[in-house]
Amino acid sequence: MQAVIGESKKAFMTGNEIVTWAALAAGAEIMFGYPITPQNEIMHYWTRLAPKYGREFLQTEDEISAGFTVCGAVQAGRKAFTATAGPGNVLMQEPFGMAEAMRLPLVAVIQQRGGPSSGTVVYSQQEVTLTTFGGNGEGHRIVYSTATHQEIFDYVIKGFNSAWKYRFPTFIMGDGYQAKMREPLTIYEPRERGIEMVAPYPLVGKPGHIGENRDPAHLCNIYSLEEELYEVVMRHAADYERIIPEIIEYEEKECDDADIIVVSHGVVSRAADDAVKALRAQGIKAGYFRPITLRPFPQQQLRDAIAKSGAKKMLVAESAYGQLYRLIRQEIYGETIPIEGLFMPGVGIVDYDIITKVKGII
């Protein structure tokens, strides 16, 4: 695969442009996409850059098709991906479910927009429930929530590796602010950082001669008996449980002696970080916890932070009406720490919002 970035370099780019560069650097071979704001520029950059690196693109008739063509291309052994948002994310739950069921290494970038329905084209964190547990399945997915442009680059690369290594559909979830905002970062070739890219391989159209040196691949996606499906789902569940420790990522600051732990994810965690620093400067012992993987969720790490700090309260701050809050409650079931919410669906959260809230509840 041709080098894309060359020597690592500083860049000043929008999040959508970074997704494209990262996907190219990760060796993505084909993108299937359908226009929806705020992810459009991922396609725009991809369609300009891809031909220069021998990569391909297809604009499909809708998001359902974009998701299913990705399902087909990865079965053919190609690193394929898509990107979407909001109502497109809703439509893609069908192919995402198939990727879950058939363990297809599908990669999707989600740039959250306001909801429900068409909502806004701007920003939100309202696709947490959908992206983590959407579809008629068990949420056997890997979901990274990025907070900075550097992370967008890092986690898109990592996302392709997670998808092909573990064979669970993998999501890199940003939002409209991250998509459209420009920010400095360093872009690099993965191998320069010692990152070995997992090579794709075909599930159908495998080399060899059927009946001579290989059997036909029969990929099943609907079962006649309850017990057959049960065995498949239980096997996936066991695989998923086993790899959780390898996948879990989180960020924690100032939790050792915290009286209150502020939990947030994605771009809101930057406001939380600033807020915790400001509160500390004012003598309020605030701590910061941020799940980077929303699925699987770093529940033990959060429980440990609660235990070691002896914090009396937790504040969940998010640009949604309690989607992260509900996720946390189910993940740390049994903890008795009171959890408050700062819910601002579809609007941005700044440090001031969090500082004011903390002072009001501490």
Add this chain to the structure above:
Amino acid sequence: MTVSPAVPKSWYLPSKPHKFCPGCGHGIVLKALGEVIDELDILDRTVFGCDIGCSLLSWNFFNCDSTQTHHGRTTPVMVGIKRGRPDLITIGYMGDGGGYSIGSQHLLNSAVRNEKVTLILVNNTNYGMTGGQMAPTTLPGQKTETTPYGRDTELTGYPTKGPEFLSALTQDSAYIARATVSNYRQLKRFIKNALRNQIEGNGFSFVEVLSTCPTNWRTNAQQTLHFLEDEMEKHFPVGELKNPLGKGDK
């Protein structure tokens, strides 16, 4: 002494006898397809994809690599495989509900884009697997579970004519035909042409096959053939609508 019936080499024998109802046309279509795969010697590079509905029972019908999708979504999966690996021969297999109703946007747009896939759509005028509801292809007046008094064209329109609308949408390099299980030689020839058209890299290839569903039609053998040959063919004329291969392989 056990005498095995003559079956295509491309059939996957552990999955036989197949699970289609007695009198169903799927077995005939899949036999023709199997013989064509043998004759074209494409087993190693063929990927067969099936829809949901009765067609799903074909998921391990052949010795070739096969994949199962969602209701209506076989077309985009096969498009993804073909775009990913143009050297493979991709065959999408679906019913009239999957192709003309829930997956119609995929069928239509893949035809417009001249995707180099071969799609075989089995038209039995109803949703068989789910218990015999009205399909886009249900004939005027035909009784189904959701049209118990007969299909009222004022309320639900006329049967979808797939090959006709696909002909109007496609370029000259597309192959479009309608076959019937009551004419096996022609059926096999059309399927072979649809695969040859893909192998030669021409473009989109589509065969609708008129088929039978005695279980849901509630017909005996004679009535089944009568409905297929006399009633269905009145609405769905059989023949090649587009054949860029010229006269094809007789």
